Amino acid sequence: MKILLITEQRDRKWNKVSFEALAAAQQIATQANGTVSGVVIGQGVATLADELATYELTEVLLVENALLEKYTPDGFSIALKQVIEQAKPDLVIFPHTYQVRDFAPKLAASISKGMIGDCVGYRNEGGKLIFVRQMFQGRTAADVVFQGDGPWIASFQAGAFRADTAAKKQGGKAPVKPASVELKAEQVRTKPLELFREAKQAVDLTQAPVLVSIGRGIRAPENIPLAEKLAKALGAELSASRPICDEGWLPMERQIGSSGQTVSPKLYLALGISGAIQHVVGMKGSRCIVAINKDQNAPIFEIADYGVVGDLFEIVPALTEEIEKSKPA
Amino acid sequence: MRRARVCAEASATMTSMPVEREKLEADVLIVGAGPAGLACALRLSQLIEQNSAGGKTPAISAENIYVLEKARELGAHQLSGAIMDPCALRELVPDFEKSAPLDTPVTGDAAYFLSETGSWKLPITPPPLQNHGNYVVSLNRLTKWLGGLVEKAGVNIFTQFAGASLIYEGKGIAGVITEDKGVDKNGKPKDNFTPGYELRSKITVLAEGPRGSLTKNLVNQLHLDGLNPQVYGIGIKELWDVQPGRIETGYVAHTLGWPLDSHKYGGGWIYGLRDNRVSLGMVMGLEYKDSLFDPHEAFQKFKTHPFVRKILEGGKLVRYGAKTVPYGGWYSMPQSCVDGGLIVGDSASLLNSQRLKGIHTAIKSGMLAAEAIYEAMATGDASAKALNAYQNKLEASWVKKELWEVRNFHQGFHDGLWPGLFNAGLQFVSGGRGLTDPARCRPGYQDFRRLERPRELTDQSTRFKGDGTLTFNRLTDVYHSGTRHEEDQPCHLVVSDTSICADRCIREYGNPCQYYCPAAVYEMVLEGGQPKLKINASNCVHCKTCDIADPYQIVNWVPPEGGGGPNYEGM
Numbered sequence: 044m045k046i047l048l049i050t051e052q053r054d055r056k057w058n059k060v061s062f063e064a065l066a067a068a069q070q071i072a073t074q075a076n077g078t079v080s081g082v083v084i085g086q087g088v089a090t091l092a093d094e095l096a097t098y099e100l101t102e103v104l105l106v107e108n109a110l111l112e113k114y115t116p117d118g119f120s121i122a123l124k125q126v127i128e129q130a131k132p133d134l135v136i137f138p139h140t141y142q143v144r145d146f147a148p149k150l151a152a153s154i155s156k157g158m159i160g161d162c163v164g165y166r167n168e169g170g171k172l173i174f175v176r177q178m179f180q181g182r183t184a185a186d187v188v189f190q191g192d193g194p195w196i197a198s199f200q201a202g203a204f205r206a207d208t209a210a211k212k213q214g215g216k217a218p219v220k221p222a223s224v225e226l227k228a229e230q231v232r233t234k235p236l237e238l239f240r241e242a243k244q245a246v247d248l249t250q251a252p253v254l255v256s257i258g259r260g261i262r263a264p265e266n267i268p269l270a271e272k273l274a275k276a277l278g279a280e281l282s283a284s285r286p287i288c289d290e291g292w293l294p295m296e297r298q299i300g301s302s303g304q305t306v307s308p309k310l311y312l313a314l315g316i317s318g319a320i321q322h323v324v325g326m327k328g329s330r331c332i333v334a335i336n337k338d339q340n341a342p343i344f345e346i347a348d349y350g351v352v353g354d355l356f357e358i359v360p361a362l363t364e365e366i367e368k369s370k371p372a
Numbered sequence: 373m374r375r376a377r378v379c380a381e382a383s384a385t386m387t388s389m390p391v392e393r394e395k396l397e398a399d400v401l402i403v404g405a406g407p408a409g410l411a412c413a414l415r416l417s418q419l420i421e422q423n424s425a426g427g428k429t430p431a432i433s434a435e436n437i438y439v440l441e442k443a444r445e446l447g448a449h450q451l452s453g454a455i456m457d458p459c460a461l462r463e464l465v466p467d468f469e470k471s472a473p474l475d476t477p478v479t480g481d482a483a484y485f486l487s488e489t490g491s492w493k494l495p496i497t498p499p500p501l502q503n504h505g506n507y508v509v510s511l512n513r514l515t516k517w518l519g520g521l522v523e524k525a526g527v528n529i530f531t532q533f534a535g536a537s538l539i540y541e542g543k544g545i546a547g548v549i550t551e552d553k554g555v556d557k558n559g560k561p562k563d564n565f566t567p568g569y570e571l572r573s574k575i576t577v578l579a580e581g582p583r584g585s586l587t588k589n590l591v592n593q594l595h596l597d598g599l600n601p602q603v604y605g606i607g608i609k610e611l612w613d614v615q616p617g618r619i620e621t622g623y624v625a626h627t628l629g630w631p632l633d634s635h636k637y638g639g640g641w642i643y644g645l646r647d648n649r650v651s652l653g654m655v656m657g658l659e660y661k662d663s664l665f666d667p668h669e670a671f672q673k674f675k676t677h678p679f680v681r682k683i684l685e686g687g688k689l690v691r692y693g694a695k696t697v698p699y700g701g702w703y704s705m706p707q708s709c710v711d712g713g714l715i716v717g718d719s720a721s722l723l724n725s726q727r728l729k730g731i732h733t734a735i736k737s738g739m740l741a742a743e744a745i746y747e748a749m750a751t752g753d754a755s756a757k758a759l760n761a762y763q764n765k766l767e768a769s770w771v772k773k774e775l776w777e778v779r780n781f782h783q784g785f786h787d788g789l790w791p792g793l794f795n796a797g798l799q800f801v802s803g804g805r806g807l808t809d810p811a812r813c814r815p816g817y818q819d820f821r822r823l824e825r826p827r828e829l830t831d832q833s834t835r836f837k838g839d840g841t842l843t844f845n846r847l848t849d850v851y852h853s854g855t856r857h858e859e860d861q862p863c864h865l866v867v868s869d870t871s872i873c874a875d876r877c878i879r880e881y882g883n884p885c886q887y888y889c890p891a892a893v894y895e896m897v898l899e900g901g902q903p904k905l906k907i908n909a910s911n912c913v914h915c916k917t918c919d920i921a922d923p924y925q926i927v928n929w930v931p932p933e934g935g936g937g938p939n940y941e942g943m
Contacts, residue, residue, distance in 0.1 A: 178394065178396065178569070179530045179533060179569075180532065182528075182530055183530070185396065285859075285910070288859070289859070289908070289910075295859060295860060298859075301851065301856070302856060302857075302910060319848070319851075320847060320848050321847065324851075
């Protein structure tokens with residue numbers, strides 16, 4: 044059995060899961076009396092190919108092209124299709140990374156072959172390869188087999204194999220062979236921009252010493268700046284009860300209560316929050332609770348240290364103004 | 373982690389599909405891990421064992437039986453009073469008394485008629501309410517225990533997975549598609565999006581409890597309605613820890629009368645459990661004229677009656693829940709066998725509304741279904757004709773005998789309590805026949821009287837608030853149901869045309885969804901001066917009342933993302 048192992052790098056740095064997939068490929072090959080060839084794909088990645096060559100491999104194929112400098116699903120799948128057609132493997136193994144999730148199904152479809160993604164293991168039963176995938180959120184494992192002839196494509200989940208079990212070459216190195224691929228600029232339909240990481244949750248309400256929290260009493264999203272101004276004056280974060288986030292007036296990470304965050308700031312200002320138990324369980328540990336609500340029977344007043352029965356649209360602007368005034372110029 | 377011996381086959385698909393689902397194949401797929409579904413699974417595993425012990429090759433293996441359950445964990449959506457007649461469980465697990473979590477045997481029973489301040493004990497407890505030999509149980513705990521036996525037998529139970537839709541094939545069904553996970557409120561996939569599985573099965577058993585969403589669809593699609601439509605009640609329950617000495621362990625009381633007037637069907641219960649715990653609640657027919665009637669409020673008032681108050685005073689609310697009850701009985705039973713499918717338990721209308729018991733009939737129906745399924749699998753014939761053995765077994769069993777005697781019971785109460793009691797008496801002496809047989813009924817929502825009010829929101833500021841110690845508002849009670857849902861998901865209460873709510877219902881019925889829902893899910897609000905329906909889906913306790921009671925039948929309850937819903941620990 045001939046196995047092709049496709050590694051992953053970005054900016055000439057390994058994605059370490061590649062070596063876990065390498066370990067998997069080596070183990071499958073050992074049991075099936077097969078061979079493993081490694082593939083490094085990108086541009087200017089010869090040093091990585093040299094490094095990969097120190098592992099127990101038949102050869103390392105170096106796939107380089109200026110259009111492969113940055114990852115694109117078109118570029119990578121078109122190039123790897125040609126590599127597969129040249130090398131004629133029985134099995135192609137990938138580490139199951141986000142990038143692989145993005146293009147490997149496309150690659151499989153382009154060669155009209157099946158793919159088993161996100162495997163956690165395999166078994167060799169009398170020469171028949173059975174791949175194991177988790178189903179039902181890990182409650183059960185399914186055995187999956189390929190139908191028809193290879194090349195088959197499989198990817199292994201991170202953590203399924205240990206990278207340090209990947210075998211090194213005993214003496215010498217595997218030969219590094221360039222694999223030529225033809226790629227035209229017009230075939231690559233996507234244009235990679237700057238890489239970015241989605242900003243982490245911008246606010247951590249649990250760390251805020253002061254929270255200005257709004258409820259249904261705020262009535263409309265147009266009125267939220269009123270509370271924002273007060274929050275700014277107090278150096279506070281803005282939070283809300285469920286209905287506000289449910290309406291999409293504030294993002295869900297600003298929700299306080301049983302289905303949101305639990306907070307215990309020094310000061311909690313509840314504006315137009317009635318104080319249903321679902322909200323109260325998320326903020327009752329606050330050091331000082333100030334509630335403004337026009338309904339004097341609102342349950343929020345039962346736990347408030349200071350309660351104001353009145354119209355928040357009158358009180359909040361006045362309060363903001365007073366706080367601004369009291370600040371040292 | 374259990375290994376399913378499934379060989380899904382991966383092959384290239386060149387057709388472009390919107391969502392490619394993973395496929396799994398099972399011999400038997402059971403939707404719903406309640407008493408009926410679990411009894412079916414356990415009985416199947418027993419038949420497998422008996423056959424292999426007898427040297428035969430079993431027709432199926434336990435590994436190829438799958439049970440789906442939408443709750444976070446086994447039993448979390450199970451709600452009942454509950455008094456259990458142990459006859460069926462004894463057949464299923466003969467030595468159940470050794471290991472089953474039975475709270476207490478019934479030690480004494482009584483029936484009361486309540487007026488606003490007085491209570492009259494009936495000189496004799498009516499025979500259907502005599503509970504000698506029965507057990508008071510927590511259905512939540514009983515289900516967990518039963519599920520444990522099923523898992524031990526090697527059956528796969530998948531909690532947190534719901535049946536979202538049926539796979540129809542020919543004149544029957546061939547499995548279900550589980551719900552998609554990781555979809556945001558606008559229906560867009562999130563980072564953790566996982567398409568539902570296509571679970572194909574030779575035989576699919578619908579054991580969804582009252583008003584199952586798949587059962588509803590199946591009955592409508594294939595026109596499986598019984599003689600009568602199904603009619604329902606809503607049961608609202610609280611569990612309390614009370615001061616010692618207030619009620620004897622094993623004492624069960626049922627009440628009629630206040631706070632319900634004689635035109636409303638229903639009554640209350642108070643059961644003394646072990647360790648000074650009390651189960652109490654009310655069941656009320658969802659067939660009343662006053663569209664602004666609030667069943668939750670009625671139950672809260674019930675607790676203020678001196679008879680109830682003196683038990684609860686000084687105690688503490690532990691848990692809250694609500695669930696519908698299928699009242700229709702034998703004549704509302706849908707045709708329960710189709711090609712590749714069976715309906716069992718409450719979904720099949722097998723509750724005895726006179727005795728207020730359905731756990732024993734649910735268990736028995738699950739067992740009988742298992743026997744029919746085993747035969748079908750052995751002969752390789754899963755057609756409706758072959759599976760009809762289940763119906764025949766039901767009719768030959770004590771289930772039919774018991775339900776036949778009360779076949780007209782509930783219908784007799786349509787015109788109120790007094791005619792109902794009169795009819796019940798007549799039926800009692802005539803073996804269930806009564807004045808008219810079969811007595812017909814219609815869906816309860818058709819009973820709502822039109823209000824013809826202006827197009828204005830009904831005043832919600834005067835709604836029942838409770839005192840916070842003995843009585844509670846709905847939100848506080850919902851909190852005690854432990855209900856939790858992923859907030860960022862599509863609304864699982866699908867209202868097909870909300871303009872009806874804002875234009876017609878508001879005038880014709882005053883938006884009864886704001887009243888019958890025991891979890892404050894539905895609210896009419898003003899948006900830009902215009903009335904609009906707002907659905908707080910994350911409060912939903914999965915009782916299905918809205919799907920049943922909506923006068924326009926435009927509410928469709930579909931399962932939310934698996935794992936969402938109440939947590940009826942100890943209920």
